[in-house]
Amino acid sequence: MRWSRFILLQCLILVVIGGIIYMHKDRVIVSKKPPSSIAQWYKPENKRHVWLHTMFKLRREMQAVKFYSSIKDAEHLEKWANQLNEHYLEIAEMVPEWEKKLDKAAMTRLQEVVKNNHFQDVPNALDDLRESCDVCHTDYRAITAIMYRTGDFSAMETSPSVAVGSHMEELSEQVNQIKIASEDGMTDIALSSLDELRNGITVLGKTCSNCHEKEAVVYPGETINNTIASLQNNLKVGTLKDQGRDLGTLAVLACAKCHGTHRLAYDIRQAHWADPNWLTLLKH
Ligand code: HEC
Ligand code: HEC
Ligand code: HEC
Numbered sequence: 001m002r003w004s005r006f007i008l009l010q011c012l013i014l015v016v017i018g019g020i021i022y023m024h025k026d027r028v029i030v031s032k033k034p035p036s037s038i039a040q041w042y043k044p045e046n047k048r049h050v051w052l053h054t055m056f057k058l059r060r061e062m063q064a065v066k067f068y069s070s071i072k073d074a075e076h077l078e079k080w081a082n083q084l085n086e087h088y089l090e091i092a093e094m095v096p097e098w099e100k101k102l103d104k105a106a107m108t109r110l111q112e113v114v115k116n117n118h119f120q121d122v123p124n125a126l127d128d129l130r131e132s133c134d135v136c137h138t139d140y141r142a143i144t145a146i147m148y149r150t151g152d153f154s155a156m157e158t159s160p161s162v163a164v165g166s167h168m169e170e171l172s173e174q175v176n177q178i179k180i181a182s183e184d185g186m187t188d189i190a191l192s193s194l195d196e197l198r199n200g201i202t203v204l205g206k207t208c209s210n211c212h213e214k215e216a217v218v219y220p221g222e223t224i225n226n227t228i229a230s231l232q233n234n235l236k237v238g239t240l241k242d243q244g245r246d247l248g249t250l251a252v253l254a255c256a257k258c259h260g261t262h263r264l265a266y267d268i269r270q271a272h273w274a275d276p277n278w279l280t281l282l283k284h
Contacts, residue, residue: 031139032139033143034140034147035095037094037096038095039148041054042149054094057083058087058088061080061081062084062126062129062130064076065080065081065084065110065114065122065126066122069119069120070119072117077114078114081111081114084110085110088102089104098136101132101135101136102132103128103132106131107129109125110125110126146268147272150268151211151262152266158204159203167203167204170200171204174193174196175251175255177190178235178247179244179247181193182244182247187235191232194228194232194235201254205218205219227250230246231250
């Protein structure tokens with residue numbers, strides 16, 4: 001009797017918890033994180049993004065296997081099928097936690113039809129194998145790219161002990177100060193704020209090479225500089241409309257474009273690296 005009550009109580013608690021979780025389904029996103037052992041296959045732990053390059057190989061090998069089976073070229077088919085096998089199994093060597101994600105039976109079937117020169121069966125065998133690629137990609141592809149391949153600005157400073165975020169706040173205040181002063185006809189303040197903004201942009205531009213080592217990212221480039229020059233001129237002699245247009249263009253070129261790549265990716269990255277504490281979890 002006492003035991004059955006105890007079990008009933010347990011069930012009730014489970015139902016309540018399940019209910020609460022379900023009620024919150026519209027307010028949370030559940031995503032799986034890749035095992036941390038994958039970090040060794042990405043910069044900075046590795047010199048290259050080895051994991052990604054293994055993936056590129058797999059895609060190429062799948063394509064080659066399909067191609068050579070379609071033209072019934074047994075020799076090349078075998079060569080590429082072997083490589084596909086090797087790199088597919090490598091997934092579990094690189095990230096042991098993902099061993100169970102592999103469909104080794106599908107791979108064995110593919111190798112068999114290749115060995116027996118059953119060319120017409122290769123596409124089906126490839127499709128079966130591809131299912132295991134797709135399952136893992138649905139769960140982990142986007143989140144891995146976000147966590148391991150996007151720019152990390154968290155420890156970066158634009159000048160000694162000025163964090164990137166604080167520098168950004170200043171830039172934003174300067175942009176708005178120009179707008180306010182322009183609207184209220186305070187030309188001197190608008191011009192001096194533009195000077196500060198130009199300096200701030202130049203300082204920010206020196207940080208690009210921290211990460212963009214090979215390809216030279218030019219910031220501010222010629223179009224940004226021309227827009228600044230035009231704004232400076234229009235703050236003195238132009239109409240309010242000219243000033244607004246130049247400032248808008250400047251904000252798009254010098255701020256919004258980079259935010260589209262970097263701020264967006266960085267914000268999502270940080271959200272995935274953060275370890276939520278119990279309070280945050282409970283609040284949800
Ligand atoms: C156990 C998990 C897993 C399996 C299985 C897997 N992948 Fe991936 N794959 C990933 C992850 C994680 C990424 C994201 C890597 C990144 O963007 O840095 C990825 C990315 C890719 C990409 C890069 C896409 C792009 O253009 O950016 C290709 C191509 C790819 N995988 C091909 C394959 C093929 C083909 C197979 C099957 C033969 C396969 N993968 C099996 C985890 C997996
Ligand atoms: C913390 C490292 C880091 C810093 C600093 C950085 N970037 Fe990037 N940037 C990256 C990475 C990594 C990518 C690749 C894609 C991503 O992050 O989404 C990238 C991609 C880009 C892209 C889009 C792809 C391309 O190469 O055209 C642009 C544009 C860009 N960065 C501009 C800039 C500018 C301008 C600065 C300086 C004001 C800058 N970046 C500073 C790491 C950085
Ligand atoms: C590297 C490309 C890049 C450029 C160019 C850039 N930003 Fe940012 N911005 C970022 C990143 C990355 C963050 C997130 C930084 C953080 O949260 O620490 C950010 C954050 C911000 C923030 C929020 C700051 C905070 O801590 O909440 C403001 C405001 C901002 N930027 C304004 C600007 C303005 C104004 C400009 C143009 C004059 C500009 N940014 C140019 C990348 C850029």
